[in-house]
Amino acid sequence: MNNGQRATDDGPRTFPMPWLIGIDEAGYGPNLGPLVQTAVGASAPDDGCLWKRLGKAVRKAGDKRGNGALIVDDSKKVYASRKGLDKLEVGVLATLLPADQEFPLSLGQFLERVAPAALVELRGERWFDETQLLPIAVEAERIRTAAEKFHRQREAVDIGEFWVRSRVTPPALFNTMLDRLLNKADILAHGLCWLLREGRHPDNGRDPVIFAIDRQGGRRYHEALLASVCPDGWVRVVSEDAICCRYRMEGKRQWHWSFEVEAEARHFTVALASMISKYLREVLMGQFNRFWLTQVPGLKPTAGYPTDAGRFYAAIRPAMTQLGIEEAAVWRRR
Numbered sequence: 001m002n003n004g005q006r007a008t009d010d011g012p013r014t015f016p017m018p019w020l021i022g023i024d025e026a027g028y029g030p031n032l033g034p035l036v037q038t039a040v041g042a043s044a045p046d047d048g049c050l051w052k053r054l055g056k057a058v059r060k061a062g063d064k065r066g067n068g069a070l071i072v073d074d075s076k077k078v079y080a081s082r083k084g085l086d087k088l089e090v091g092v093l094a095t096l097l098p099a100d101q102e103f104p105l106s107l108g109q110f111l112e113r114v115a116p117a118a119l120v121e122l123r124g125e126r127w128f129d130e131t132q133l134l135p136i137a138v139e140a141e142r143i144r145t146a147a148e149k150f151h152r153q154r155e156a157v158d159i160g161e162f163w164v165r166s167r168v169t170p171p172a173l174f175n176t177m178l179d180r181l182l183n184k185a186d187i188l189a190h191g192l193c194w195l196l197r198e199g200r201h202p203d204n205g206r207d208p209v210i211f212a213i214d215r216q217g218g219r220r221y222h223e224a225l226l227a228s229v230c231p232d233g234w235v236r237v238v239s240e241d242a243i244c245c246r247y248r249m250e251g252k253r254q255w256h257w258s259f260e261v262e263a264e265a266r267h268f269t270v271a272l273a274s275m276i277s278k279y280l281r282e283v284l285m286g287q288f289n290r291f292w293l294t295q296v297p298g299l300k301p302t303a304g305y306p307t308d309a310g311r312f313y314a315a316i317r318p319a320m321t322q323l324g325i326e327e328a329a330v331w332r333r334r
Contacts (some may be wrong), residue, residue, distance in 0.1 A: 025188065025191075025274075026281045033288055040164045043160040044157075057069055058070045070090065071087050086138045114164045165198045167191045292312075
């Protein structure tokens with residue numbers, strides 16, 4: 001990649017290469033399993049639509065092109081448990097891993113790349129197995145083929161490799177934080193602030209960083225939240241309404257933030273963040289279910305949401321007692 005230099009008739013010229021960073025989550029509503037929040041971004045020659053720039057290699061879920069393009073969209077449109085994990089897995093691994101990635105890859109190795117801080121928390125979970133091999137649902141060759149096409153197009157349009165940070169909050173940590181904070185929404189905001197801090201300087205450059213965040217937890221205004229993330233400057237309100245709130249700050253570089261309803265429909269990076277969060281949660285929930293099915297044979301797996309979590313939790317309570325696992329380590333109180 002050429003780091004923003006463009007040839008002109010008058011010689012080399014440097015253009016801004018803004019960082020486009022999207023943030024979304026999966027697992028905010030369930031009583032069982034982890035909350036996963038992800039920030040993902042890339043530098044690009046402008047702040048336009050990455051779906052258009054990457055159009056030869058990616059498509060939205062509703063696009064019926066049969067050219068083998070990867071689907072990058074809101075995870076709810078890409079994944080449904082009854083249809084399997086394959087489209088979600090291909091989209092996540094092919095965009096995040098290099099085209100020459102050797103497989104199989106352990107879950108621990110993948111987490112070291114995208115969520116290194118999460119490994120500390122997850123290693124305390126009885127059900128967690130970092131040696132599980134990826135991919136799970138598709139052949140490795142399918143990932144390689146998709147990755148080669150994607151990265152070839154990404155490089156052709158001067159988009160950098162994706163920068164990723166995921167934060168995983170298992171139930172034990174979730175409940176501990178609930179004891180310290182006011183409510184469930186504060187836990188979501190705490191993770192969001194962590195991702196915003198991580199993303200303020202995705203590199204050592206001075207190009208603008210443009211955040212798009214899916215509006216979460218019912219919070220309407222975000223100036224105070226951003227001020228806590230950016231104590232070294234003055235966060236300015238650009239606009240605030242029921243659909244989108246925009247803010248900016250100037251310092252070593254420019255920062256822009258937009259908190260939008262259904263941001264994953266308008267921002268490629270938010271959609272990919274949604275997919276990464278969902279993929280990690282589904283892989284971890286698969287491990288959670290397998291662990292408890294060995295303890296309670298014949299138990300039907302759960303997605304962890306309130307409509308079904310009570311049934312699953314009641315069934316594993318006797319086994320939890322035998323294993324000495326406390327309620328706070330399994331059941332999220334809110």
